[in-house]
Amino acid sequence: MSVGELDALDRRILYLLQAEARHTSSSDVAASVDASASTVRNRIQRLESEGIIRGYHADVDYEAAGHQLFTLIVCTAPMPDREELAAAAAEVPGVVEVQEVVSGERNVLVQAIGVDGDDLTRIGEELDELGLRVSDEDLIRSTHRRPYSGFEE
Template identity: 60%
Template sequence: MTLQGLDELDRRIIYELQRDARHVSSRDIAADVSASPSTVRKRIQRLEDEGIVRRYGADVDYGRAGYQLFVQIVCTAPIPERDRLCEEASGVDGVVGVRELATGERNVVVTVVGEDGDDLTRIARELSALGLTIAEEQLIRNDASLPYAGFDSPTTPDRVRR
């Protein structure tokens, strides 16, 4: 399924799930878009089955959870090995995100958490041992994931933007 295959209801469901999947129900979404809760539930199931909605997760404050270091490690991976290296990097203890970039020499970004510098050193060594070349490490102060506003249809009557 592509963006062209998504209708206004699909886009609104995606927006609401991105905004706060834990606290929005199919009944809430249905009331907003004048659809039945069962229709919304079926659409959510279809979006999951099609791989458009891939997972639901918690937004964790790592500092409050005891991990004072939240770091982005920018790496270079040989193009033929990039997919495999990203997969293997996701298995390193302390890695909480792996982003594969399509262009540029610095083509893998690994997000990690650690309690101290020793954790970061261990993680960097493990990533290097996999075959990733570390270009730089950046301490993250704050990170936010936001719902894509393009899914929040402005054509819905009486829609209140959040």
């Protein structure tokens, strides 16, 4: 199913879940979209089974949790190996997220938590051993998210 195939109810459900999935029940969504709670539950189950909703994740403030070395590591992977290397990078201890970029030199973005400088060095070395070339490393101060407005109606 493509985004073009989502109806207004699907899009609104996605918007509300992106805004606050943890404290949003099917009844809460139903009240916002003028549908029954069972309809909302069925829609959410379908969106999950079709892979449109891929999961629910905690948004952790790593600094508040005592981990001040939350780092973005910008890497380059050979295009034919990018997907495989990105998946392997996600398995490196300390890595919390990996994004593949469609094209260009800096085509794998790795977010990692290091307990100290030596730990960040280890993570960088393990990424290098996989075949990723580390281009840049930056400490992340904070992340700001919001639901995709294209789902809001």
